[in-house]
Amino acid sequence: MSTIRFIGHNGEITALARQPPNAMFVFDANTVLAFIRHADQATRLDDAHFRLLRETRRRVHLQWTQRSRRLPIEPVLALMELTRQDCEADFGAYLAKFEYFFRSVYGVENLDPTWIRLTYEPVSRLLSSVHHSLLLTLQQIHVTTPGSGSLQHNVMLERIDDFLDWIISERQNLAVIGGPLLYLAVYAIAGSPEAHRFLKLSRVIKEGSDAIARNVAWDMMHWVNLDFHYHYAKYPSTVVCTSDQALADFLLIRKNLGPRVGREGMLNARVVRSYGELNLPKLSRLDDTALSDKITQRLLTFWQRLREDPNTEILFSPFET
Secondary structure, three states, rough: OOOOEEOOOOOEEEHHHHOOHHHHHHHHHHHHHHHHHHHHHOOOOHHHHHHHHHHHHHHHHHHHHHHHOOEEEEEEHHHHHHHHOOOOOOOOHHHHHHHHHHHHHOOOOOOOOHHHHHHHHHHHHHHHHHHHHHHHHHHHHHHOOOOOOOOHHHHHHHHHHHHHHHHHHHHHHEEEEEHHHHHHHHHHHHHOOHHHOOOOHHHHHOOOOOHHHHHHHHHHHHHHHHHHHHOOOOOEEEEEEOOOOOHHHHHOOOOOOOOOOOOHHHHHHOOOOOOOEEEOOOOOOOOHHHHHHHHHHHHHHHHHHHHOOOOEEEEOOOOOO
């Protein structure tokens, strides 16, 4: 079992007990499965998993059993992934998994199905457009990115042009444009090992493009979810709990530092600007080179073209600092 890690809006978290009382712990699919196996089969947890389970059980006891009937755990994306909601919406399967998880791991029973549906439907609607958009983009990345080795510079630039042109041509069918996926795609085409690792490209030949694209699309959903949590400001702190090292490192490439506009601001604003740091993988062999300048110019031109028709559900424009 890989070591579990905890990622928040401003970086990696080590002291779980110091998180605010109303913090929300977001579990990925690996974490949910580890805890279900521990409850069902008494499988051994490593120290980090055990600390998380102990801390969240303490919080469930205080907040659900003794006080406000609030669950400080959000396994929604994980349960949707495990019940393959990206393939076909099935609330019955989700409901059964949701109830079983909380009953077996936390001893929480008699949850209101109506309330569970309220946790399901908004994410299901988002999933139908956003996950599908991410999936299409990832499949195109697999077409344009070499599985191994490096490309000649002229071929590299042609592949980058092809990928950016594809986004422009498909923008009416894409709910998400920009953000980390755009830059990781360009970096992967340019030969960044870290970008290849985040996108799990080494597994494509063995496991197939569709399986890997779906897996990474779920990783990207955690990025989108964490960004939404930040801007909606529903919780003072959100902690993503994952033993997927690529996902953890992927979430760590950004830090949110700007104002949190809140629910009303999110609903009323056409554009919500993100401020912070975006620490992309290094491409030292391209730094301060003519090729680097050409890639940068292509990205600038891409953004200028895209702004002419920004009819996109989620548009991650360049991060502002």
